[in-house]
Amino acid sequence: MMKKVTLLLVLLLATLPVFAQTYPISGRVVDITDQSPLIGANVLLTRVPDSVKTGAAVDPTGRFELTAAPGRYVLTVSFLGYQTLRRPVEVAAAPVVLGTLALATSQVKLNGVEVVGQAAAAVQKGDTTQYDSRAFKTNPDANAQDLITKMPGVIVQDGKVQAQGEQVQRVLVDGKEFFGSDPDAVLKNLPAEAIDKIQVYDRRSDQSQFTGFNDGNTEKTINIVTKPTFRNGQFGRIVAGYGPDAGRDKYRVSGNINSFKGARRFSVVAQSNNVNEQNFGTDDLLGVIGTSAQGGGGQRGGGRQGAGGNAGNRGGGGGGGNAGNFLVNQASGISTTHAVGLNYSDSWGKKTDVQASYFFNLSDNVANSATNRLYNVQTRGRTLGYDEASTGSARNINNRFNLRLEHKFDSLNSLLWQPRVTMQNNTSDSNLDGRTFLGAFSEQSDSSQSTNLSKYHSAQMGLTLTNQLLYRHRFAKRGRTFSLGLNTTYNNRDADNFLYSENFDFTSRPTATPSFTNQYSRLDQIGWTWNGTASYTEPLSLKSQLQLNYTINYAPNDSDKKTYELLPNDGRDLNEQLSNVFTSRYTTNSAGLTYRYQFQKLEWSVGGSLQYAQLHNEQEFPRSVTTDRPFWSVLPTAQLQYKFSRQQNLRVNYQARTQNPSISQLQDVVNNSNQLQIRTGNPNLAQEYTHNLFVRYSATQPETSRSFFALVGGSYTDNSIANSTLVVREPTRIEGTTVVVPAGGTIIRPVNLNNEYSLRSFANYTLPLKLIKSNLNLNASATFSQTPGFVNSRLNYNRSPNFGLGAVLSSNISPELDFTLSSNSSQTYARNTVQSQSNSQYFRQNTTLRLNWILVKGVTLQSDVNHVAYRGLTAGYNQNFVLWNASLGKKFLPKQQAELKLFAFDLLGQNNSIQRNITEAYTEDVRTNILQRYFMLMFTYNLRNFGGSGAAPTDAPRDGNRQFGPPGGRPPGGGGGRPGGGFGG
Structure with a gap:
């Protein structure tokens, strides 16, 4: 017995350090110099x-944190490239704050020793995939x-960057925001020679990073780690180009x-052009513009599947009172753009970091477009179709300001503010010319059912204010934290719309029945979120x-739409029947509990929350109607x-979420901007309930520069807000109205339906081809989506x-010969x-060759050939074309920092x-109309001034030129004439 007691005491004493307080x-x-x-x-x-x-390891802000039990240590x-620092540390019964540890550069110089090797292309560091730019x-x-x-695993398609099968939503520079959250502005304005490492990871929310619990709110993020030699100095590029053109002279x-100086960084970007460089990404254009406001777009599922096989945006979602939902991507057609951007980041003392843009x-x-649409409906044994030809012009003025300020009161308390x-x-x-018909492109005299000729003018103003506050407190006991957050959003949208249309119904032959509309409408929407x-x-x-967490959310939205008939004597x-005053109040309360376990190689968490939501709708005009909808939901994670x-x-990663209907979907008012496609709201909509599940696997072999990535995921939605199309x-x-929809026209109303789901998979494998000094990138994808909807009261899936x-072959031969061959x-x-x-299928192939070649010192040849082929589209829309851009340039001045080049866009027309x-x-x-062949003489000047000496860093290239991102050019896989180069090319 004594032996057993003694053994038990020894075991207990041995385990005491495990439970000791840490x-x-x-x-x-930091660098001791800057x-x-x-x-x-x-x-x-x-x-x-x-x-x-x-x-x-030190994080992108230079900070680190370890935990230890009381005792003596050596740090x-x-x-x-820096001298090693050693410091004794003693841990008592309190946190240890070491402050700033400055390292000096190593002064040891090795003579006569040259190490030649190949840098590892990719390294997996926990959640982060890191690429070495030297590879x-x-x-x-x-x-x-x-x-x-x-x-x-990185693809640029249709002007968007995808990494590991997901769209990149944020690009950081040394862990800090650079031009807000716009990836395009960063990637096109930061020179490649300044980059040391590229890190790709799923960035968790600030709250999740603090607590260690993954709340599912992640963004696919690229962090660019710059070379130390580029963190002090100035760099940039100025470009000017002009080309005579028979239609309209082209300019850019x-x-x-x-200007970088340690933590303080200031940047200015600007552009003016008429070659379709729209640039600034997703926040530049107000959503309901020109033909998109009047045409068939904007329906739920419009653009669900693009010609490139990419899932499109969910058109019907989002709140009508939320100005963020009126923002779209690059506009179709051709644009003239004038833009300027400012970015500033710094550390104010040791406790405050700030980024502003x-x-x-x-x-x-x-924008001029031609549309051919075939409905999943037959009339008299023939398929119902819709043709549309539209011409439109729009002017959009956008101002956007972002600030991120993080202040650490001490090692235990911090405040994050993001307005x-x-x-x-x-x-x-x-101007729109629409026609409904029977049979695809039928030339029979009785094929036309109705026509719509209309003119539409819109003037809109939008204001969005968001404010995020997050207070975080870390207790002395490791792992014990408390945080408190408050987020507010204010949206205000005003719109004045004028509509004149002539409609003819041909079903009453031999005489077509005409009708006319001459209206003015005023829309005022105000929305809050607390x-x-x-x-x-x-x-x-x-x-x-x-x-343990608790969340309360309150979202009041008000919408006032008044429509007036314009009278001959200028009266109204x-x-x-086309006017409506509507308010919506959406309130949620949720409380949750999550358990997290982490030990060596394994980390897992499981939890859930109970949510009570109440949707209160009140129509004040033209008649008083009130609806209340309570919802109880269990949200596991x-x-x-x-x-x-x-x-x-x-x-x-698994997570369940709910989404409330927008005020535009709830407001029961007729939108007759296109009288062949009438839309109304539905005040009886319920909230959506969605399950999301994703599985990701990553593997790298640094010694062979091989990597593999695979993703499988999907979502399933109950009470999905779908369309009922009549x-x-x-x-x-x-x-309840006098609005008459002509034969062949449609009436679209949102409804709740079940069994909407999507599945997708993506895999990428990369290996080096040493024989030709190149890298081969192979990828495969498969997606499947099911979208429910009523079509003439019949449920259709x-x-x-x-x-x-896809395959990408990229050269690693030398900076003088750089080529990329890709096919998808x-x-x-x-x-x-x-x-x-009505079932159909279509095939799309896109093959691109990009070549940058320095023929002799200072003479550059660049060529971009893009072949696109479609099969299976509507007759007349199948295409097989080649977009070829090329340039020949000569660099000059003592440091070769200037260049004159002749650039040609779309040589084959x-x-x-x-x-x-x-x-x-x-x-x-x-x-859609597109930018076509033109020539331009361009002048480029590159500024490089680092370390105060005005000389380029020793590891910077000494010759060559990139200035190719073709003005108005099409990125691989994109629609022609979409933005190519950035501010600096």
Whole structure:
């Protein structure tokens, strides 16, 4: 018995250190000269006297944190090219704050020793995939986008950057925001020669990063780590070009200037052009503009499946009172743009970090399009179709300001403040000629059912103010935290619309029945969102942690739409049937509990929350109607991450969410801007309930520069807000109004339906081809979506499988010869459970060759050849064309910083733009006007001034030129004439 008691005591004593209290040890590692953070520096804590070691890496802000039990330690900080720092540390019963640890550069010089080897292309570091820029050779003066397109799993398509199968939503520079959250502005204005590492990861929310609990709010993020030699100095580029043209002379002026001094960074970018460089990404254009306001777009599922096989945006979602939902991507057609942007980031003392940016953009757009649409409906045994030809012009003025300020009161308390202001002013005019018919492109005299000739003018103003506050407190006990957040959003949208239309119904032959509309409408929408969160985490052991959270959300929205009939004597008569005053109040309360476990290679968490939501709708005009809808929801969540090794990991993420209907979907008012396509709201809509599940696997082999990535995921939605589409076979009056929909016209109303889901998979494999000194990037994808919808009161499920294969061969020969050959093919199917004869399929292939070649010193040849082929589209829309851009340039001045070049766009005159959209109600093909052949003489001046000497860094290229991102050029896979180069090219 004594032996057993003694053994038990020994075991208990042995386990005491496991349960001993630990305390955080924190600090910041910087360069002793400019105080810039030494990102990735190694921090090692060694316990005295048993030499037990604990390590950490410095984050993008230069900070690190370790935990240790009371005792004596030695802290070692090391970084390549810097002298190692060692410091004794003693941990008592309190956190240890070491402050700033400055490293000096190493003065040791090795003579006569040359080490030649190949840098590892990719390294997996936990959740982060890190690429070494030295493993990818680019043409001198290339920008960040040119560099990342050579990296495994990174694709630039339709002007958007995708990494590991997901769209990149944020690009950071040394861990800090650069021009807000616009990836395009960063990648096109940062030179590739300044980049040391590229890190790709899923950035968690600020709240999740603080607590360690993954709340599912992640953004696919690229962090660009710059070379230390580029963190002090100025760099930039100025471009000016002009080309005579028979129709309209072409011009382009752009520039970017960047001044970096340690943590303080200031940048200015500007441009003016009429070659369709629209630039600034998603926040520049007010959504309901020109033809998009009047045409068939904007329906739920419009653009669900693009011609390139990419899932489109969910058109019907989002709040009508939310100005953010009136923002679209690059406008179709051709634009003249004037823009300027400012970006500033700095550390104010040791406790405050700030990043701020401002954008101004003025865009004049001209868009002409032709649409052919076939509905999943038959009349008298023939398919119902819709043709549309539209011309439109729009002017959009956008101002956008962002600020991120983080202040750390001490090692335990911090405050994060993120305000944002967006102001927009849009005016647009459009002319539309629409026709409904029976049979695809039938020439029979009785094929036309009805026609609509209309003119539409719109003037809109939008203001969005958002404010995010997050207070965080870390207790002395490791793992115990408390945070409190308050987020507010204010949206204000005003719109004045004028509509004149002539409609003819041919079903009453032999005489067509005409009708005329001459109206003015005024829309005023105001919306607020108030969101408060509280979160508390408590450690249960060294391996496990518990989180309790509570969230309250209140979203009041008001919408007032008045429509007036314009009278011959310039008078106005209120049309009550097309007017509506509506308010919506959406309130949610949710409380949740999550358990997290982490030990060595395994980390998992499971939890859930109980949510009570109430949707209160009140119609005040033209008649008083009130509806109340309560909702109880259980929202489970689960995450798992397993690290097979340092270079292999598996991640699983599941989350359930709810989404309330927008005020535009709820407001029961008729929108007759296109009288062949009438839309109304539905005040009886319920909230959506969605399950999301994703599985990701990553593996790299640094020694062979091989990497593999795979993703499988999907979502399932109950009470999905879908469309009920009624295609009328004869003139039909909308109940309660005098609006008559001609034969062949449609009435679209949102409804709740179940069984909407989507599945997708993506895999990428990269390997080096040493024989030709190049990298081969292979990828495959498969997606499947099911979209429900009523078509003439029959429930139809549109199912769209898509399969894609791609390959990219990028050179690693030398900076003097840089080429990229890529090819992507996709096969898309459209299957319907109602009227299977409407099923279709189409094939798209896009092959691109980009060549940058320095023929002799100072002489550059650049060529971009893009072949696009479509098969299976509507007759007349199948295309097989080649877009060829080329330039020949000569560099001059002592440091070769200036260049004069002759640039040619679309040498063969074949540029084209085709888009296929598939929805639950129809399949359509759209052709849009595009920028075509022109020539331009361009002058470029590159500024490089680092270290105060005015000389380029020793590792910078000495010759060459990138200035190619063709003005108005099409990125690989994109529609022709969409933006090509950035401010600096």
